[in-house]
Amino acid sequence: MAKTPTVFIDGEAGTTGLQIRERLAANPHVALRSIAAERRKDAGARREMMEEVDLVILCLPDDAAKESAALAASLGAKAPKLLDASTAHRVDPSWVYGLAELTPDQPAAIAAAQNVSNPGCYPTGAILMLRPLVEAGLMAADHPITVNAVSGYTGGGKSMVAAYESRTAPDFEMYGLGLRHKHLPEMQKYSLLTRRPIFVPAVADYAQGMLDAIPLHLDMLAGKPKPADIEALLRDRYAGSEYVSVVPAEAGGKIEPQALNGTNALEIRVYGDEALGQAVLVARFDNLGKGASGAAVQNLGLMLGIPVNADLPVAAPRAAE
Numbered sequence: 001m002a003k004t005p006t007v008f009i010d011g012e013a014g015t016t017g018l019q020i021r022e023r024l025a026a027n028p029h030v031a032l033r034s035i036a037a038e039r040r041k042d043a044g045a046r047r048e049m050m051e052e053v054d055l056v057i058l059c060l061p062d063d064a065a066k067e068s069a070a071l072a073a074s075l076g077a078k079a080p081k082l083l084d085a086s087t088a089h090r091v092d093p094s095w096v097y098g099l100a101e102l103t104p105d106q107p108a109a110i111a112a113a114q115n116v117s118n119p120g121c122y123p124t125g126a127i128l129m130l131r132p133l134v135e136a137g138l139m140a141a142d143h144p145i146t147v148n149a150v151s152g153y154t155g156g157g158k159s160m161v162a163a164y165e166s167r168t169a170p171d172f173e174m175y176g177l178g179l180r181h182k183h184l185p186e187m188q189k190y191s192l193l194t195r196r197p198i199f200v201p202a203v204a205d206y207a208q209g210m211l212d213a214i215p216l217h218l219d220m221l222a223g224k225p226k227p228a229d230i231e232a233l234l235r236d237r238y239a240g241s242e243y244v245s246v247v248p249a250e251a252g253g254k255i256e257p258q259a260l261n262g263t264n265a266l267e268i269r270v271y272g273d274e275a276l277g278q279a280v281l282v283a284r285f286d287n288l289g290k291g292a293s294g295a296a297v298q299n300l301g302l303m304l305g306i307p308v309n310a311d312l313p314v315a316a317p318r319a320a321e
């Protein structure tokens with residue numbers, strides 16, 4: 001019988017690491033390895049662990065992720081596969097971008113890669129909406145794009161969670177208004193845009209759930225498409241996808257961010273008014289699901305060639321008392 005692959009989550013006590021652990025704990029196709037809590041930041045202990053396992057998931061701040069990648073590289077042929085949840089390697093051409101729905105060939109590229117970079121939460125939704133329009137020639141690569149977004153506070157990791165839970169953070173806040181948010185390079189690169197988008201994120205007083213919204217003036221797109229044409233194009237692109245779906249926009253023009261929490265699903269809607277020639281594309285997903293830990297587990301399944309459940313395990317129903 002083939003050996004069960006072993007995995008070490010470097011940063012397993014953090015927001016993303018904990019949710020990956022929860023998703024993998026009951027998976028019989030993978031064996032999780034840990035370092036004693038007091039040694040978890042010790043480079044020697046991490047290097048030893050890297051030598052033993054088949055794959056390491058980095059759930060660390062960028063600098064620590066770069067340090068771990070260097071430790072792995074120092075092992076040469078004994079280096080494990082790496083899956084990095086941080087921003088450190090997302091536009092590095094020697095790493096494969098871990099967005100399996102990016103192109104039909106991306107799952108095979110992820111499966112074959114030594115090093116995979118897990119996408120940022122906000123770029124995940126934006127890229128999945130924009131790239132098919134650029135690839136189809138509907139949107140010019142230099143089209144001026146704005147991405148408006150809102151995230152639950154878990155998106156900011158342990159320090160933001162602590163600030164919200166101790167009631168010292170505002171109920172709602174826009175940020176990134178310096179126009180240099182760390183997600184812009186990957187958003188632009190993998191959407192195939194030559195003009196840098198404007199990105200306006202916000203964070204609010206709820207734990208999890210994300211919306212990315214992209215307004216469009218349809219007369220500025222090739223062939224002046226109707227909202228229904230864009231919806232049809234995106235629906236065709238993601239037909240058969242396990243996690244990404246295009247669903248009809250609700251009448252009333254409202255959407256809340258938390259409905260997909262705990263899952264690895266991402267829904268795209270096209271809100272629009274044909275007579276006005278305007279539309280807003282909206283992606284809804286869990287920032288800790290398809291935006292982080294769910295996507296990481298989906299990638300791990302591809303990299304190790306094993307079945308995974310990328311959703312959080314649902315609590316077993318309680319037996320009748």
Ligand SMILES: NC(=O)C1=CN([C@@H]2O[C@H](COP(=O)(O)OP(=O)(O)OC[C@H]3O[C@@H](n4cnc5c(N)ncnc54)[C@H](OP(=O)(O)O)[C@@H]3O)[C@@H](O)[C@H]2O)C=CC1
Nearest residue numbers: 011013014015016041059060061064085086155157158292
């Ligand atoms: N939260 C989210 O929605 C998303 C986060 N990410 C990315 O994932 C990575 C982790 O983020 P997140 O889980 O939110 O962050 P957290 O702050 O919640 O967790 C980071 C973890 O890394 C540990 N750590 C810090 N430095 C070191 C080190 N030198 N060696 C070993 N462990 C270390 C921390 O330990 P300690 O307990 O001592 O603080 C903590 O447990 C980041 O790069 C983040 O940008 C990606 C997508 C989404």
Ligand SMILES: CC(=O)N[C@@H](CCC(=O)OP(=O)(O)O)C(=O)O
Nearest residue numbers: 086087119120121151155156203
């Ligand atoms: C609410 C909040 O602060 N969110 C984080 C992004 C979370 C995330 O996806 O970070 P990664 O780049 O590591 O993937 C931010 O805007 O910096």
